[in-house]
Amino acid sequence: xxxxxxxxxxxxxxxxxxxxxxxxxxxALGAPPVDLSKWSPEYVRSIAxxxxxxxxxDCAKVTPLDYKGRLTFWYQGVFEGDPDLLRQYYKDFFExxxxxxxxxxxxxxxxxxxxxxDKFRTALLGNAAPMAVRLQILGGTEFASKxxxxxxxxEDVGYSTEDFWPGAMKAVTWEGVTYGIPTNNETMAFxxxxxxxxxxxxxxxxxxxxxxxxxxYSKQIHDKLGIxxxxxxxxxxxxxxxxxxxxxxxxxxGGVFDEATANPTYEQVKLDSPQSKAALQASYDMxxxxxxxxxxxxxxxxxxxxxxxxxxxxxxxxxxxxDYDVMLDLQKxxxxxxxxxxxxxxxxxxxxLIPTGPDGKRAVVFGxxxxxxxxxxxxxxxxxxxxxxxxxxxxxxSPEWSLKMAYAGSNPGNLNGFKTKWMKERLDNIKFLDVTTxxxxxxxxxxxxxxxxxxxxxxxxDMLQNALTGAMTVDQAADDAAKKVRDLMGxx
Amino acid sequence: xxxxxxxxxxxxxxxxxxxxxxxxxxEHRADYAYVLPAIAVMLIVIAYPIYYTIxxxxxxxxxxxxxxxxxxxxxxxxxxxxxxxxFWKVTWNTLIWTLGSTLISFVLGFAxxxxxxxxxxxxxxxxxxxxxxxxxxxVAASYIWKxxxxxxxxxxxxxxxxxxxxxxxxxxIDSVSTVLPSLIVVNIWREFPFAMIMMMAxxxxxxxxxxxxxxxxxxxxxxxxxxxxFPHLRNVSTVTILLLAVANFNSFIIPWIMTxxxxxxxxxxWITHIYELAFGRQRWGxxxxxSVLLFLILMTLGYFYVRALSGNERKEGSA
Numbered sequence: 001x002x003x004x005x006x007x008x009x010x011x012x013x014x015x016x017x018x019x020x021x022x023x024x025x026x027x028a029l030g031a032p033p034v035d036l037s038k039w040s041p042e043y044v045r046s047i048a049x050x051x052x053x054x055x056x057x058d059c060a061k062v063t064p065l066d067y068k069g070r071l072t073f074w075y076q077g078v079f080e081g082d083p084d085l086l087r088q089y090y091k092d093f094f095e096x097x098x099x100x101x102x103x104x105x106x107x108x109x110x111x112x113x114x115x116x117x118d119k120f121r122t123a124l125l126g127n128a129a130p131m132a133v134r135l136q137i138l139g140g141t142e143f144a145s146k147x148x149x150x151x152x153x154x155e156d157v158g159y160s161t162e163d164f165w166p167g168a169m170k171a172v173t174w175e176g177v178t179y180g181i182p183t184n185n186e187t188m189a190f191x192x193x194x195x196x197x198x199x200x201x202x203x204x205x206x207x208x209x210x211x212x213x214x215x216x217y218s219k220q221i222h223d224k225l226g227i228x229x230x231x232x233x234x235x236x237x238x239x240x241x242x243x244x245x246x247x248x249x250x251x252x253x254g255g256v257f258d259e260a261t262a263n264p265t266y267e268q269v270k271l272d273s274p275q276s277k278a279a280l281q282a283s284y285d286m287x288x289x290x291x292x293x294x295x296x297x298x299x300x301x302x303x304x305x306x307x308x309x310x311x312x313x314x315x316x317x318x319x320x321x322x323d324y325d326v327m328l329d330l331q332k333x334x335x336x337x338x339x340x341x342x343x344x345x346x347x348x349x350x351x352x353l354i355p356t357g358p359d360g361k362r363a364v365v366f367g368x369x370x371x372x373x374x375x376x377x378x379x380x381x382x383x384x385x386x387x388x389x390x391x392x393x394x395x396x397x398s399p400e401w402s403l404k405m406a407y408a409g410s411n412p413g414n415l416n417g418f419k420t421k422w423m424k425e426r427l428d429n430i431k432f433l434d435v436t437t438x439x440x441x442x443x444x445x446x447x448x449x450x451x452x453x454x455x456x457x458x459x460x461x462d463m464l465q466n467a468l469t470g471a472m473t474v475d476q477a478a479d480d481a482a483k484k485v486r487d488l489m490g491x492x
Numbered sequence: 493x494x495x496x497x498x499x500x501x502x503x504x505x506x507x508x509x510x511x512x513x514x515x516x517x518x519e520h521r522a523d524y525a526y527v528l529p530a531i532a533v534m535l536i537v538i539a540y541p542i543y544y545t546i547x548x549x550x551x552x553x554x555x556x557x558x559x560x561x562x563x564x565x566x567x568x569x570x571x572x573x574x575x576x577x578x579f580w581k582v583t584w585n586t587l588i589w590t591l592g593s594t595l596i597s598f599v600l601g602f603a604x605x606x607x608x609x610x611x612x613x614x615x616x617x618x619x620x621x622x623x624x625x626x627x628x629x630x631v632a633a634s635y636i637w638k639x640x641x642x643x644x645x646x647x648x649x650x651x652x653x654x655x656x657x658x659x660x661x662x663x664x665i666d667s668v669s670t671v672l673p674s675l676i677v678v679n680i681w682r683e684f685p686f687a688m689i690m691m692m693a694x695x696x697x698x699x700x701x702x703x704x705x706x707x708x709x710x711x712x713x714x715x716x717x718x719x720x721x722f723p724h725l726r727n728v729s730t731v732t733i734l735l736l737a738v739a740n741f742n743s744f745i746i747p748w749i750m751t752x753x754x755x756x757x758x759x760x761x762w763i764t765h766i767y768e769l770a771f772g773r774q775r776w777g778x779x780x781x782x783s784v785l786l787f788l789i790l791m792t793l794g795y796f797y798v799r800a801l802s803g804n805e806r807k808e809g810s811a
Contacts (some may be wrong), residue, residue, distance in 0.1 A: 118771040118772065121771060121774065122771065125559055142555075142556075145556055146556070146557065146558045147558060148558075228644065234755075235752065235754070236752050236753070236754050237752050237768075237772060238752075294643070294644045295643035295644055295661070295663055295666050296642055296643040296644045296645075296666055297666070298666040298754060298755040299638070299643075299665055299666055299750070299751055299752075299754065299755070308644070308645070313644075313645075450555065450556040451555060451556060454555060454772070454773050454774075457772065458768070458772055458773060461754075462756070462757075465754050465755040465756040466756050468755070469666075469667065469668045469755045469756045469758070470668070471668055471755075471756040471758075472756075488555070491554050491556075
C-alpha cells in the first residue's frame with residue numbers, strides 16, 4: 001500500500017477545500033438564497049422556517065392553473081428500501097398536482113432506480129419516451145449528450161440557477177447548456193449499532209475515524225460477536241454499489257478520473273492508481289482476508305442490509321437518514337421477541353460522518369435526481385406539452401415539494417426548501433438529519449460524462465467482484481477496470 | 493430411376509414443377525387466406541426485428557451516440573466477439589447451463605412420469621403438487637430461491653448450521669465456482685414438471701397389449717421398459733429435449749434476477765450478456781451480432797425440432 005507524504009496530503013487537502021468551495025460557492029451572477037459559506041447543522045436550523053412559499057401561486061406564473069393539457073411523466077420513485085413516510089409524500093404530491101392543475105391529464109409512471117435507465121433508453125430507441133422524466137443524477141448527461149433532452153434551466157420554471165446547489169447544476173449541464181433541474185440532492189452518512197460496538201469492545205459513541213478503522217472495527221466485531229461488521233455492497237447494476245464504494249475510493253485519494261478535484265477534466269483514468277488500489281484492497285481485506293462483511297455482499301443491495309442491521313446482525317453501514325424511519329417501519333411489522341430486539345437496535349442506532357482516508361480526506365457521493373423535458377421527436381405521439389411539463393417541474397422543484405419529496409432520505413434540490421416550515425418540522429421529526437446535511441460539503445458529483453452510468457453501474461462493481469471473488473488479484477482487477485474505462489472513453 | 497440429360501427436359505420439369513406448385517397454392521387458397529393475417533403479423537413483429545438485428549450487427553453503436561449515428565464496420569463486431577475472452581466464458585457457461593438444465597430436467601421428469609404412471613393412492617394429488625414449480629411465476633420463484641440460497645441467512649445454510657453439518661452457511665450464489673450449479677438446480681426444479689407432463693402424455697400412447705405380451709414372454713421389467721416403452725417414447729423424448737434446450741438457451745429470468753450474471757460474470761449466459769451489452773452498455777451493434785449467432789444456433793435446434801415432429805407425423809401416418 002502507498003504511503004501518503006505530507007506534501008501530498010497538503011496538496012490533497014487544498015484540492016478538497018477547493019472542491020468544497022466549488023460546491024458551496026456563490027455564483028458571480030447572483031446570490032443563492034442561503035449562505036453556503038456558513039453551512040453547518042446550526043446554520044441549517046437557524047434558517048429553517050424563516051420563509052413562507054405559495055407553490056400554487058408561484059407555478060401559476062409559469063403555467064396558468066386552468067391550463068388544459070396532457071402530460072406523460074416517468075420518475076424514479078420510491079422502492080423497497082424507502083420508508084412509508086416517503087411513499088405518502090409521493091402520493092400527496094400527485095394528488096396535490098391534480099388538484100392544482102385539474103385540467104392537465106397526467107399519466108405518471110414510477111420506476112425504481114435500477115430499472116429506470118434501461119427502460120428509458122429502450123423507449124427512446126422507439127421514439128416512445130414520456131414528455132418529462134425525473135432521472136437519477138447519473139443519467140442526465142448521457143441523454144443530454146445524445147440530444148434527447150430539451151434545454152431547460154431553473155429560470156424556465158420561475159426559479160433562479162442560484163436557488164440550486166452549484167455542484168448539482170454541473171450534473172445537468174453539458175457543453176455549457178443546462179438540460180434539467182435538480183429535484184433533490186443527497187449525501188449519506190455512516191450508521192452504526194452502539195450496542196454491537198460496546199459488546200465488541202469498541203467505543204459505542206464513536207464512529208470509526210478512518211476507512212482503515214472501518215476495516216479494523218469490522219474485523220473486531222466479526223471476531224468477537226460472529227456477526228458481520230460492515231455492510232459492504234458490491235452488486236452489479238445496482239445504484240447502491242457506487243454510492244458506497246466511491247466515498248471509500250475518493251477518501252483514499254483515488255478516483256475513476258479526477259472527479260474529486262475542484263475542476264475535473266476527466267482526461268486521466270485513475271482507477272489503477274496506488275490510491276485506488278488501496279481502497280480496493282480495504283474492501284478485499286474485509287471480504288476475503290477477514291471475512292468480516294456479509295458473504296452475500298456480491299448479490300445484495302442496501303435494501304438487504306437493512307433487515308440484517310435491524311436483526312442486530314450488522315454493525316455498520318452507509319446510508320440515508322431515512323434508514324432510521326425504515327427501521328421504525330420494519331420494527332412495526334415485527335412480532336414477539338423480534339419486536340423487542342428490533343427496538344433495542346433502533347435505540348442503539350447512531351449516525352456519524354463518513355470516515356476519512358489516510359490523509360484525512362472525507363468524501364461522499366453528491367447524489368440526487370434531476371427532472372428533464374424530452375424533445376418532441378423522441379416522445380410517443382411526437383408532441384410535448386411544454387406548459388404541462390413545466391407545471392409539474394415547477395411544482396416538484398418548488399421549495400415546498402423539493403423538501404417534502406426528500407423529507408426522510410435526502411435534501412431539497414431547491415435551496416429555499418431549507419427555509420420552509422416543513423424543514424423545521426423535519427429537523428424535529430427526522431432523527432440524524434444533521435449528520436447528513438453536515439456531509440453535503442464533502443459531496444463529490446459523479447463524473448458528468450455520458451459514459452458515467454456504465455462506469456458506475458458496471459465497470460466499478462465488476463472491479464469489486466473480480467477482486468472479491470478471487471477471479472483477479474486486487475492489482476489485476478484495478479488495472480482491468482482502468483483499461484475498460486480507457487477503452488470506453490476511446491469509443492470502443 | 494430416370495436420369496435427366498437434356499437442358500430442355502430440365503426446363504420442362506422445372507416449369508411443370510412451378511405450375512404444379514401454383515396449382516397446389518390455388519387449390520389451397522382458402523387455407524392461405526386463413527393464415528394470411530398471422531403471417532402479416534409475424535412479418536411485422538418477427539421478420540422485421542430479425543432483419544433489423546442482422547443489419548445492426550454490422551454497425552458500431554458507441555454508447556455516447558444515438559443509434560441513428562451508427563457507423564458501418566462490416567464483420568468487426570463478429571470478429572470482436574469471437575476473439576474476446578468474455579465470449580468464450582459466457583459460451584461455456586451457456587453450454588453448461590443448457591446441457592445441465594436440459595438433461596437433468598429430462599431425466600428427472602421422465603423418472604417422475606414413470607413413477608406416476610402406476611396407479612397408487614394419492615397419485616392425483618402428487619401429480620398436482622409436482623406441477624406447482626412449473627406454473628408459478630419465474631420471477632417470484634427466483635426471489636424465493638435467492639433467499640433460500642442467501643449466503644448469510646438462507647434457510648439451507650441455517651438448517652445445515654443448525655444440524656451441526658456446517659460451521660457457517662455454504663456460499664451458493666456469491667462464489668464463482670458454485671453460482672452456476674446453484675442456478676441450474678433452480679432451473680431444474682422449475683422445468684422438470686414440464687418434462688414430466690410431456691413424458692406422462694407419451695406413456696399413455698404405449699400399447700398395453702405389447703407390454704402384456706412381453707410380460708407373458710418372460711421379459712423383465714427393465715427389458716419391457718427398454719424394448720417396448722422406450723422406443724415408443726423416442727419421438728416425444730426428442731421433442732421434449734429440444735423444447736427444453738431452446739427454452740434454456742433463451743433463459744433470462746432466473747440468472748438475471750438471482751445474480752445479474754455475477755459474481756464476476758460467473759453466471760452470465762448468452763441472453764443475460766446480450767441484455768447487459770444492449771441495455772446496460774448500449775453496445776447495440778455487438779449485442780445484435782451476439783443475437784444473430786444465438787439465432788443461428790436456435791434455428792439449428794428448431795430444424796431438428798421440426799424434423800422430429802415430421803418424423804412423428806410420418807410414423808403416425810404410416811401406422
